[in-house]
Amino acid sequence: MSKTTSSPSAAVADPQGPLRLPGFIDGRRPGGFQLRTVLLCGLIMLLDGFDTQAINYMAPAITHDWGVSKGTMATIFSAALVGLMIGYLLLAPLSDKFGHKRLVMAGVAVFSLSTLVSVWAQNPDQLMIMRVITGIGLGAATPSTIALTAEYSPKRLRASLVLAIYCGFSLGFVVANYVADWLIPAHGWRSVFVAGAVLPLALLLVLVRQLPESISYLLRRGENAKAYALCRRIDRTLPETDKAQVEAESAGPGKRVKVTELLSGRQLLGTVLLWVVFAINLALFYGLQSWMPTILADRGYSAGTLATAASMTTIGGIVIAFVVGPAMDRLGAYGSLGTLYFVGCGFLVLMGLVLGSPVWMVLAAIFLVGCAVSGGQKSVIALAAAFYPEEVRSTGVGWALGIGRVGGIVGPLIVGGMLAGGMGHEQLFLILAGPTALCGLIVLYLGHRAKQLKTA
CATH class of the missing domain: 1.20.1250.20 (MFS general substrate transporter like domains)
Incomplete structure (x- = not known):
């Protein structure tokens, strides 16, 4: 059998006993x-x-x-x-x-x-x-x-x-x-x-x-031989056998997970708060994506600048993913994402301050806003994947994405209404820093709550 890490999470049984998930995967290099x-x-x-x-x-x-x-x-x-x-x-x-x-x-x-x-x-x-x-x-x-x-x-x-x-x-x-x-x-x-x-x-x-x-899905269906075959594809040193040798933390009978299971017991508060973060983040993302070209055009920037600005938001989200992802894995998912949101507040304020400045400064600020807003959107999905256990992960992530789409729909309407009401561009970005900070506070609270539940 291949070597495993010394981490307690790598709870893999001896060769005569069953393999245990998720320790079997956690204890090996991919x-x-x-x-x-x-x-x-x-x-x-x-x-x-x-x-x-x-x-x-x-x-x-x-x-x-x-x-x-x-x-x-x-x-x-x-x-x-x-x-x-x-x-x-x-x-x-x-x-x-x-x-x-x-x-x-x-x-x-x-x-x-x-x-x-x-x-x-x-x-x-x-x-x-x-x-x-x-x-x-x-x-x-x-x-x-x-x-x-x-x-x-x-x-x-x-x-x-x-x-x-x-x-x-x-x-x-x-x-x-x-x-x-x-x-x-x-x-x-x-x-x-x-x-x-x-x-x-x-x-x-x-x-x-x-x-x-999914290996855990196969175990919940009682298809242990297929589950073990997949484990052998992960670790080719495992012996060939026709006996079931895999166990999971949860391997109850396969069934459709109801959303009420996400809204009951200890999951209730965490699920609702996670939905709030998804909705706010997507409202910010789509609100800015929809109205940033109009804002820049009103400030006299060229059509070429508008096209470049649209891609800078996406590029910022991709670049920051390679920073936030490892940070979430090594330093903690909640603290890393919370920090990104708080830093994003400063980026939004900076965006308001540089409007009217040379093009390179504006594009740099949009890139940084993309790091916070587009990068935050990606990172909160990774947080949801870690927040929910495997047996409800797809339902939990699906509903978080679905509820988040409500924010995506109303975000452009809210930003458009603020601009139509005569709000200045600088003031708009300053106000948008508030919901971003709220996302940071919620994420940090979820991390604190997760620690409390683990020790309870």
Whole structure:
């Protein structure tokens, strides 16, 4: 048997006894099998981000082709968000009954095929229906993708790897931009839908053979032989045997986890507070993403600066993930994320102060705001993956993402209302620092509460 760490969490039995999860995974360095699993999950997230964002780059061509109003296009944009909420809230919990792999593959198949059908949409109503279905598929796949990454990652690397695959979502935004810029002039906007369908369908063929099922799910189903076979793929030195040799902390019968289980007992307060952080963070993210171009245009910056600014927010979120992820793993998830939010308050204040300054200063400030807001969004997902135990992780993450989407919907409305009411840009960024600080306080409190519950 391969060497394990001396950490108490690496509770692996002797060769004559059963392997115990999660100690078996926590006590080993991630090997090729686990890293390949994480890579596949990252590719799913990249295609998720591509499909989510591509419609935004197609909008001018669709508007010109069909002669639709901006209001109609806004409804088409929102359709995918509605589908996402349905997938997050209603379908993600099904993975606890049917397995993460099945739900991931079903979700990828749904959003691939609905995107392909969108190629033949003849009017806004048809496209809107397809976008709802696409969102449902995306919402069904994402929580299970995160849950699989978390389960196959050692605890000391869990936050880093969950953040890494979620960077794939942001990279999908960037890829969608370049693909749309390349395809639309030569082949029209429908060609982007073709690309958005063919790529995940090709990946689906790989997922069927290469994506593993959750080991804990198999144990809850009583399929110990399959669970042990996956453990052997993690550690090839384990002996071949036809006897069940794996145990988990929780291996009750497979069933659908009800949201009431997240809102009962010790989970209640933590779940509600986590939802608040998700909602605030996404409100800030979408509010700033929606109105930053308008704010910069009002201050006289060029169209080229506006386009660069949009990418700087995403780049900031990706760059900071490589700092916050290891910090969450090594220094503590709650303290690291709480610190990011508090530092983000300063970045938002700085953003207000540099408006009207040279372009490089403004772009640098937007990059830093992206570190806090976009990076915070990714990091709180990693926190949720650590907050919930494996048997409710997909449901917990799915509902947190779903509730967070409410913030994503109202955020642009709130920021727009503040600007319409005559609020100055500097004052706006100063006020937005308040909710960011609240997120930091909540996260630190959750960390304090987790320590208390552990010692209780």
